Amino acid sequence: MLKIGSLKLSSPFILAPMAGVSDLPFRMLNRKFGCELAFIEMLNVRSLSYKSKRTSFMLSTEAGDRPLGMQILGKEPRFILRGLEVLKKYKFDILDFNAACPARKVVARQEGAALLREPKRLKELLKVVVKNSSVPVTVKIRSGWDENSVNAREAALYAEEAGISALFIHGRTRAQGYSGKVDYEAIRSVKKALKIPVIASGDIFSAVLAKQMFEETGCDGVAIARGALGNPWIFKEISAFLKNGRVIQRPELNEVVKVMVGHLNACVDYHGTRIGVVVFRKFFAWYTKGFRVVRVFREKACHAKTKEEMLRVIEEFGAAHR
Numbered sequence: 001m002l003k004i005g006s007l008k009l010s011s012p013f014i015l016a017p018m019a020g021v022s023d024l025p026f027r028m029l030n031r032k033f034g035c036e037l038a039f040i041e042m043l044n045v046r047s048l049s050y051k052s053k054r055t056s057f058m059l060s061t062e063a064g065d066r067p068l069g070m071q072i073l074g075k076e077p078r079f080i081l082r083g084l085e086v087l088k089k090y091k092f093d094i095l096d097f098n099a100a101c102p103a104r105k106v107v108a109r110q111e112g113a114a115l116l117r118e119p120k121r122l123k124e125l126l127k128v129v130v131k132n133s134s135v136p137v138t139v140k141i142r143s144g145w146d147e148n149s150v151n152a153r154e155a156a157l158y159a160e161e162a163g164i165s166a167l168f169i170h171g172r173t174r175a176q177g178y179s180g181k182v183d184y185e186a187i188r189s190v191k192k193a194l195k196i197p198v199i200a201s202g203d204i205f206s207a208v209l210a211k212q213m214f215e216e217t218g219c220d221g222v223a224i225a226r227g228a229l230g231n232p233w234i235f236k237e238i239s240a241f242l243k244n245g246r247v248i249q250r251p252e253l254n255e256v257v258k259v260m261v262g263h264l265n266a267c268v269d270y271h272g273t274r275i276g277v278v279v280f281r282k283f284f285a286w287y288t289k290g291f292r293v294v295r296v297f298r299e300k301a302c303h304a305k306t307k308e309e310m311l312r313v314i315e316e317f318g319a320a321h322r
């Protein structure tokens, strides 16, 4: 069991937040496959406080979409407070503060991973969040800004002092982005230093890599991001392997096709046809990863405009691989 403040989770395998990906259909799909805690897409507190249409849409959820994590991004206490005020009318279970986002436009505003360069400021911001949140607060950090400033341990200790309930860490520096080696040592040093649970992130692409993350770092949970793209089966795979060493085979083609159709339908129901089909295009590419001769189908998927056109591409892909 993993305990994050008052939230008790029976599974330590968490669906990490992914901007542009973690919409309601994606979360619900992963939940069907054993994911317990899932995150909504990152919310900028400024957009939240202006109640932008897009932000309100991102916040849509449904009864089965729990336990649910929100993640906020910001650096100005007055906007953080306004954002938290807006969030009051929504039901969710934990609130994560982002100090990990590497995007240039984000760090240029001194937000996201840029806060790792000012760990004391991060602590002060977290204090504001903790004081004004009715649910447990967590923070997401990286191992540091760049290889010359790996300060995850220091930042994590400051964050813990602010009263957070758990810490998420992506074991890469901001400079690494999403490539290069995951720094298990940085995660291990954070885990050793903190009393609160530490949830590790970085290259959990398989059950073996999940096991390695637990063993190398001593972390209390893992957050899966890219490993779940077009692969909701990863939750069952990791769970079975860590429970009793059982290796689950990759799903049969028919199962992949069935899940794709269900996901497409959910995208269209949620976003409407035009956007739903566009959103699904990238998932098509992820679902078909690892199959032979996929380029032609991906190209067709990229041009599909209606649900029927996309269904036809999925059907053709299935037929060509049977």
Ligand SMILES: Cc1cc2nc3c(=O)[nH]c(=O)nc-3n(C[C@H](O)[C@H](O)[C@H](O)COP(=O)(O)O)c2cc1C
Residues within 6 Å of the ligand: 016, 017, 018, 019, 020, 021, 041, 042, 071, 098, 100, 101, 140, 170, 178, 201, 202, 203, 204, 205, 223, 224, 225, 226, 227
């Ligand atoms: C498309 C995409 C969007 C992401 N968006 C966020 C985000 O909004 N907030 C966040 O904390 N991390 C975000 N991440 C980082 C992931 O949560 C995760 O920490 C990182 O990708 C490392 O895990 P992985 O190697 O399993 O992908 C994003 C990653 C990807 C690939």
